[in-house]
Amino acid sequence: MLTKNFGRNLINAFAVTAMLATTSAASTAVAQDANAVVMKNFDFAPMSITVKVGSSVTWKNLDGEPHTVTSVDGLFRSGALDQNDSFTFKFDKPGTYKYLCSIHPRMMASVVVQ
Amino acid sequence: MSSDSEVNQSRRGALKCLAFGGAGTLFLLSGGVLAPIDLALAASKKSAHAMTGTPLFLQISDTHIGFNKEANPDVAGTLKQTIDFVNAMPAKPALTIHTGDITHLSKAEEFDTASQLLSGLNITELHTVPGEHDITDGIGTEYFNRFGQASANKGYYSFDHNGVHFIALVNVMNFKPNGLGAFGDDQLAWLEQDLKGRSSSTPIVVFAHMPMWTIYEPWGWGTGDADQATSYLSRFGSVTVLNGHIHQIVQKVEGNITFHTARSTAYPQPTAGDGPGPGPLKVPSDQLAKMLGVTSVKISGHPSSAVLTDTTLG
Numbered sequence: 001m002l003t004k005n006f007g008r009n010l011i012n013a014f015a016v017t018a019m020l021a022t023t024s025a026a027s028t029a030v031a032q033d034a035n036a037v038v039m040k041n042f043d044f045a046p047m048s049i050t051v052k053v054g055s056s057v058t059w060k061n062l063d064g065e066p067h068t069v070t071s072v073d074g075l076f077r078s079g080a081l082d083q084n085d086s087f088t089f090k091f092d093k094p095g096t097y098k099y100l101c102s103i104h105p106r107m108m109a110s111v112v113v114q
Numbered sequence: 115m116s117s118d119s120e121v122n123q124s125r126r127g128a129l130k131c132l133a134f135g136g137a138g139t140l141f142l143l144s145g146g147v148l149a150p151i152d153l154a155l156a157a158s159k160k161s162a163h164a165m166t167g168t169p170l171f172l173q174i175s176d177t178h179i180g181f182n183k184e185a186n187p188d189v190a191g192t193l194k195q196t197i198d199f200v201n202a203m204p205a206k207p208a209l210t211i212h213t214g215d216i217t218h219l220s221k222a223e224e225f226d227t228a229s230q231l232l233s234g235l236n237i238t239e240l241h242t243v244p245g246e247h248d249i250t251d252g253i254g255t256e257y258f259n260r261f262g263q264a265s266a267n268k269g270y271y272s273f274d275h276n277g278v279h280f281i282a283l284v285n286v287m288n289f290k291p292n293g294l295g296a297f298g299d300d301q302l303a304w305l306e307q308d309l310k311g312r313s314s315s316t317p318i319v320v321f322a323h324m325p326m327w328t329i330y331e332p333w334g335w336g337t338g339d340a341d342q343a344t345s346y347l348s349r350f351g352s353v354t355v356l357n358g359h360i361h362q363i364v365q366k367v368e369g370n371i372t373f374h375t376a377r378s379t380a381y382p383q384p385t386a387g388d389g390p391g392p393g394p395l396k397v398p399s400d401q402l403a404k405m406l407g408v409t410s411v412k413i414s415g416h417p418s419s420a421v422l423t424d425t426t427l428g
Contacts, residue, residue, distance in 0.1 A: 032419040042391030064183050066219055068250055080219040080250035083183065103246045104274065106293030106334055 214245030214323030404428025
């Protein structure tokens with residue numbers, strides 16, 4: 001019984017994985033220009049995101065406290081983002097762009113553009 | 115030294131004393147000793163007057179006009195309530211100090227509403243410093259348009275009133291990488307110059323948004339270069355440092371310097387480390403008024419000492 005279930009689960013697992021792989025490949029191709037970062041619990045998530053030159057990153061604040069997306073080198077600055085506000089910036093040049101929240105500067109993250 | 119241990123109450127001890135008061139609790143700080151006195155302002159205005167005499171000035175902080183989430187959907191309402199409360203005080207303060215976060219998102223209309231409400235105070239003299247919520251565009255356009263004249267748009271300035279020297283400092287425009295606020299070298303140089311030559315018996319009141327001592331570094335509750343500022347102040351006989359930012363009262367006495375953070379009129383925040391960060395703290399609606407309030411400060415005596423009175427809205 002156990003073996004039968006295990007076998008079935010394994011096949012299902014493979015099927016789901018295969019499906020996921022296809023789906024994510026498809027979504028990568030379609031959503032190449034939309035890369036998302038959220039502010040949640042006083043953190044940027046993910047803390048590092050890698051995107052292609054010419055693509056945009058969209059930040060969304062999920063916290064009850066406003067945050068900002070402020071680049072260390074002055075390239076981009078969102079101003080105060082209230083809960084559920086978003087900010088999008090398009091990266092035209094390769095490089096590593098560090099940024100922080102200017103209201104809570106311990107919140108630091110980066111965008112790697114390749 | 116023994117008076118220090120009486121003054122350096124644990125937060126829990128301070129909370130117990132605050133809870134005692136009902137409508138408000140008066141702390142008398144005199145000669146370095148902090149003693150709580152139960153005071154029901156609503157019940158007995160006469161005794162309030164008798165105990166405190168005439169407050170010299172009022173500290174109001176963190177009004178956050180523009181905030182509209184669960185922790186307080188009506189911050190304009192609680193500010194108006196605060197102003198009515200202050201206007202009804204038996205002794206009228208001579209001036210008001212706002213220690214920042216006047217607005218929540220630095221928007222023009224938020225500043226307009228805040229100014230409009232604050233003009234309802236029967237105290238006509240208002241001095242402000244910005245909080246980090248007031249300057250989210252990086253340069254503080256709206257803040258300085260309205261409040262920049264006092265400092266020629268530098269943000270820091272000083273003035274005298276009745277023999278007391280007031281110093282307004284900005285520690286939200288120059289953040290350190292670890293998240294603490296900072297004054298920066300220019301402002302520190304200005305501060306040193308401003309204090310030079312003043313008699314050490316001059317009572318000093320310093321006000322700035324972020325705490326001028328490290329209360330809790332992981333949440334940015336402190337000022338990275340505050341020690342340098344404090345070193346210029348330590349020779350004076352009476353120094354009162356008034357800060358905001360943390361939406362709760364924390365107090366410390368170090369030599370002749372009393373450090374004090376004020377409550378907000380908008381919403382409380384959690385105590386240090388209690389949760390993921392210093393966001394708005396939702397409390398049952400019948401508890402909210404007890405966690406909002408103002409501070410009045412009287413400076414008197416020879417040598418001068420400061421009497422700080424923290425009162426709540428409910």
